Amino acid sequence: MRRIEDYITRVNARGQWQLTDFLSPREQTLATSRAEAAGMVVQGYGGYQDAERQRLLLMPGEWYPEAADFHITTLSIDADEPITHGALLGALLGSGIERRKVGDLAVDGERALCAVDRMIAEHVSRELHHAGRVAVHVEVVDSEVVWPKVVYNTATLSVASMRLDAVVAAACHWSRGTAQEVIQAGRVSVEHVATDRADEPVEVGDVLSVRGFGRVRVFESVGLSKKGRIRLVVGILPSRR
Structure with missing residues (x-):
C-alpha cells in the first residue's frame, strides 16, 4: 500500500x-x-x-x-520431464527475481507459460536452466498465446470464523486440529506467502495454497447461517499428483 x-x-x-x-x-x-x-x-x-x-x-x-x-511478456518453458508449479516458481525466485515481477504461471506436464515484467524477460530466458533437478528451456513468445483455462470446482463452506485454520479445515474436509498441524508445519500459503499462523485472517479474494491438496480461492461471503456461521463460496483446484 x-x-x-x-x-x-x-x-x-x-x-x-x-x-x-x-x-x-x-x-x-x-x-x-x-x-x-x-x-x-x-x-x-x-x-x-x-x-x-x-x-x-x-x-x-x-x-x-x-x-x-502493461509491459508484459509471456515466456514459454519446455522441460525434459514433468515439472510442478512450485518447482518452477521456486527456480524463478531462487534466481533473484522478485515475486512482484512475475504474473500467472500455468504448468501442464512438461510445458509451462509464465507472464513476467517485460524488463526481466530476456534475463529469465538466458539464466533459467533448471526447475529443481529438471532441465528447462525458456523462450520469449512474440505472438499471441492461448493460456489454458483454470477451472475451479465451486463449493460453499460453513465456517465459524475467517481464521485460516477454519477455512482450510472446511475446504479440505479436515478436523480443525489437522488443519492447524498442516499450517504450523509450513505447508500453507496465503496469497503466495507461506505462513505458520493458524489464526491468520482470510479475506474475500485470497488464494490459499495447501501443499498436497491444492489451491482454494475465496470468491465471496454470502452471509450467515441460522446458527451464525459464515457461509463462503470458494473455488477448489486440486493439486496434480
Missing part, C-alpha cells in the same frame, strides 16, 4: 499514468479502491483475459490503454 500511495502521488504530481507491478487479487482490490477514492481511473491486465495476477494502470482520467502498455 505504501507503493500504491507513491504511485498516486506521482499521478497527481505529473498528470501521467503509473504502472504497478503484478498484484494478487486482494492487492488489486485494495489498490483499486484507494486509487478510485483519489479520483483516478484504474485498469488491470495480466497478459491474457481472466489472469489472476495483474498489473494495474493508475490514470488521471479516462484514458484507453492497450495490452502493450
